Amino acid sequence: MLPFKSLIQVDKALTTPVFLQLSDQLSQLIRKGTLLPGYRLPGSRQLAELLSLNRQTIVAAYDEGLAQGWLESRSGSGTYVATHLAEVNPQALVVNDRDATPLSSDIPTKQPGYAFESISFLMRPVLTNQAGLRLDDGFPDTRLAPMDELSRAYRSYFSWGNPQKHFGYGDTKGHLLLREQLSIHLNETRGLRTTPDNVLITRGSIMGLHLTCQVLLRPGDVVVTGETTWAGATMNILKTGASVLTVSVDQHGMDIDTLETLCQKQPIRMVFVTPHHHYPTTVTLRADRRARLLQLAEQYGFVVMEDDYDYDFHYLSRPILPLASADQHGMVVYVGSLTKSVAPAFRIGYVVAPTALIDELARLRRIIDRQGDPMLEFAIGQLLKTGDLKRHFRKALRTYHARRDHFCELLTTELSDIIQFTKPDGGMAVWATFDPTIDMELMAQQAARAGLSLSNGIAHNPPSQRLNGTRLGFASSTEVELEQSVAVLKKILKDC
Structure with a gap:
């Protein structure tokens, strides 16, 4: 008989039940080849005595092994390691090169046994809120966020409507209340002309940008950005197989003359801009350049991806209206977010576009994220409806x-x-x-x-x-x- 008392160690101080500890260790011994297919395990009474455990604990562990397929029971004979399992023949690893680095036992937790491509342009530090x-x-000051109002709105969700409806699957485009209220808010503050069907709610603007790039861009397409721009946009563009061309950005924003020259030389599929406050330099795209950009989009047929990441914070007078407000031909895809306005933890972004594109974005979103967070979306929609968010x-x-x-x-x-x-x-x-x-x-x-x-x-x-x-x-x-x-x-x- 194998030395089960040495091979199996249970710890009654752990939160994991003892029978599961025992079952897991038996399966590990089978995986390693210590227990071979067809091996007859000790009877429950015998193993209980060896391990100083209650017999019912052994029975429960064997039952778990049977349920998981590691063990099989033979009537009148006992419990065996399942014979359908492939026999494991462990071999000692011999390193002939004395200078070679021994392989670590935890390699599978660090490197897989298969190859994959690590994409260099995705290597970008993740920004977080640091202490001190x-x-x-x-970033916004999260200490200013309307937490009390948001808490009340969250609580109201649990007493609102039909529980079977609002705790089940929702609309892939986002909660209707938020889309309705956001449509009204964008029309009032940004001069847009939208209905809820023109709005897709996303988990932050980066998700909206990703979905839009996936739908509109193909390998070989050309996208123009500013010479300095947001790396998050560039990464999403490059991931589609499209290439990026850049034009300079001065104190009046993107150089539209150079953009026109590029359009005359080759097809341009998309132009990515942050016209209200250019990222990272914060300059505003001048009015005449805005008008020419829209004219060029209509003339050459490229998409204008407008990221309006901090529209709500302009200090001189009324903010300059977005490009989307002057778009007469459906050339602008308008992307925004409430994370800058409230707090980054509240992952609420949106895409505003003609309904045909919104429908396609929603279909794509469904295969990676069935829906957003209905409770958060409802709560933010309530804050917009009551005026708390505007305050x-x-x-x-x-x-x-x-x-x-x-x-x-x-x-x-x-x-x-x-x-x-x-x-x-x-x-x-x-x-x-x-x-x-x-x-x-x-x-x-x-x-x-x-x-x-x-x-x-x-x-x-x-x-x-x-x-x-x-x-x-x-x-x-x-x-x-x-x-x-x-x-x-x-x-x-x-x-x-």
């Missing part, structure tokens, strides 16, 4: 406006000899370029050690260029926190 001081990419927008706008002014004043008085910037008309970050002698990567590392989180800006550099700039987010920090952040940055830069 921060000058981030332009939050107004409060946040006043707060971020004051923080922008205070932060820009700090940069001017404390760091004007090292940092150059233009005070942004809106958004939640300042685009700052640093003195060429500053090593941005080293600066970010030193800042992190001093308790200040900020980007080194390398991700914003176009190929073969060094902008020596980065986005310094001000919205997520109080005025006192901004003062502390600038003080840390000043000390670091003076020492560089």
Whole structure:
């Protein structure tokens, strides 16, 4: 008989029931080849005595093994390792090369036994909200989010309507209440002309962009972006097999003259723009360039993908209306998000487009994400309907406006000899370029050690260029926190 007392160790202090521990260890011994097909296991009474366990525990473990197919019972004979299992012949691994690295026993948890392609352009750090001081990419202050109102809206979901309906499967396009209220909100604030059928709710704008690229782009298509642009868009474009051409971005936004030259030379399938506040530089696309961009889209038949990621925060007067508001020929796909307006954890984005495209996007969305989060979508729809979310927008706008002014004043008085910037008309970050002698990567590392989180800006550099700039987010920090952040940055830069 095998030394079961040594091979099997159970721990009664664990939350896993003892019979499952025993069953799992028996299956592992079978996988390793220690217990071979057809091997007769000890009787339940005998194994119980060997392991000092209750006989019923052994019976339960054997029953589990029978149910899982590892064991088989023979009437009047006992319990055996299932004979249908392939025999395992373990072989010791011999490494002849004494300099070779021994294979680790946990390799399957790190590397699969099959090949796959690792795509280099997807290697991009994931931005997260860091503890302590921060000058981030332009995140909202989650402390301002309307949590009490959202909690009430969530609770109302549980007493609303027919439980079988609203706790079952929902519309792939998103909760109807949110699509209705969002359509009204976009029409009132952005000059759009939509119905709920023109709106697809997504988990953030990045999902909307991904779906749109998958539907509209094919290998070999050409997409034009700004020379500096959002890496999330570029990655989604390249993943379709399309190629990316870039045009320069100046203080008035994308260079439309160069875009027209490209259109004259070759077919362009799509142009990706962030016209309200260009990412990352925050400049606004000038009115005449907006008009020409729409004219070129109609003339050459390309799609305009408009990402309006922070429309709700503009500090001068009424925000400039999006390109989609002036689109007369259905050339613009308008993508936006409420994550910047409320909090990143609330994954609510949207795509606005002609209904034929929305229907196709919904069909594609269904095979990767059957539906969104109906409870969250209902709650946000309620906040829009009651006006709570609009009140939050107004409060946040006043707060971020004051923080922008205070932060820009700090940069001017404390760091004007090292940092150059233009005070942004809106958004939640300042685009700052640093003195060429500053090593941005080293600066970010030193800042992190001093308790200040900020980007080194390398991700914003176009190929073969060094902008020596980065986005310094001000919205997520109080005025006192901004003062502390600038003080840390000043000390670091003076020492560089």
